[in-house]
Amino acid sequence: MKKQNFIIFIMALCLSFGATPASAASHHAHHHHTRHHPHPWVQSGDNPRYADIVIDADTGRIIHETDPNGLRHPASLTKMMTLYLTFEALESGRLRLDQYVPVSLNASQQSPSKLGLRPGQSVKVEDLILGMVTKSANDAAVTMGETLGGSEAGFAKMMMAQARALGMSRTVYRNPSGLPNPDQVTTAHDMAILGDALVHHFPEYYHYFNCDGFTFEGIYRHTHNHLKDRYPGMDGIKTGYIRASGFNLVASVKRNGIRLIGVVFGGTSAVERDNHMAQLLDAAFAKDEADIREARIDKAQGQGDADADAGDAHYVTLPAKIAAVFPPRNLAPAQAVPAQPEHASVTVVQPAAVPDAAHRWGIQIGAYSDPAIGRQALASLVAELPDRLGQATPQIDPVAVAGTQMYRARLMNMDQQTAQGMCSYLVRRSKSCLTVAP
8 A cells, every 4th residue: 555655646746747748738728728837736637536626716717727617526525515505594594503403313324424413312503513514424414404404305405406596507416415426416616616605605604614623522523624734824615535536625725815715626535635735726826916916806897707808817607695595494483593693703884874774775796805806896886887776885894704804895775676686687697796684
């Protein structure tokens, strides 16, 4: 085994210094419109399970990609969608973090990795979240899926609906855990969309992905995401492995005001996958940061498509927050909570004049690490659509996310009909928009 690992290491080292002429020509033909670095680990032709993508999380600008739309098995990356729907239920009030939910026999019988939940046991929602994030616990994922969807199959339908709403066009979900199912597939491109959505749609819950571990029933469970422990700026998101997929990873990293989302499928070991992700992220951050910042500003001003056509950059279409509406399941009336929970981590800049109750709606067009980009995005929208916005007031709302400052770009002081109509208009034009209720 040691000899085999040494041979793999030598092959990877050789490939990091350059591809063969044939493979290099193929790579150039596929990516003639972008400036990608040579693949530093293994070409996808040598490893059919391999795929990757690295994007700028604020704009969707693709910095590097290899077979981004090839179908792959997500393994425990599946739990990212299970967590997305969990966070959505928390935000809507259908769940509480301190709420206890029952464990079924089916959930208790899931294969490892698991927390060792017992049938009939009641487990706190927050412990299920931490179990999925850190231990990648399959029994925790199925318990949450059955709580929200009534069954694994019912929850899979919810997962599919939300995937399509986010623009994940090639992903198919069959269970909430990622345990082997030949029909359960995704792509690097779709996982980048989901990673970005978790970062930007749920800043009040994203900090869970940065947990090093948690104690459950007296046992400390350390995170499976070991790259986070040693890669500066990395604060999530999720690892995954089944035999059919190899070792997978979605990573979110922020440095110098730039957040990147990286996706790797098909690693031959957890260590090699982590080292390769670090190489991809290093290469992305090493690119001219001025170019990345300029591209983000252009995208905010609506010039991103023109730049892509010019052959210098192309983009992933990042999703607006389109909530899939599902009825609560398995929740007793006593467990209901207010529909608009308060989040202590959110600081809102209030307008000088308080509008009447009918005009306290608004829209959010993005969340940015740089407030100047948010202001430019708002100015561009106001200039483009002056007749549609009425008396809407632009504002930048700072949001503290796990010690990192982000800025929500919003137009407030609308009535409900104007806000919802504006969001529908923008979403139909593939632009991000979230309706903000009073």
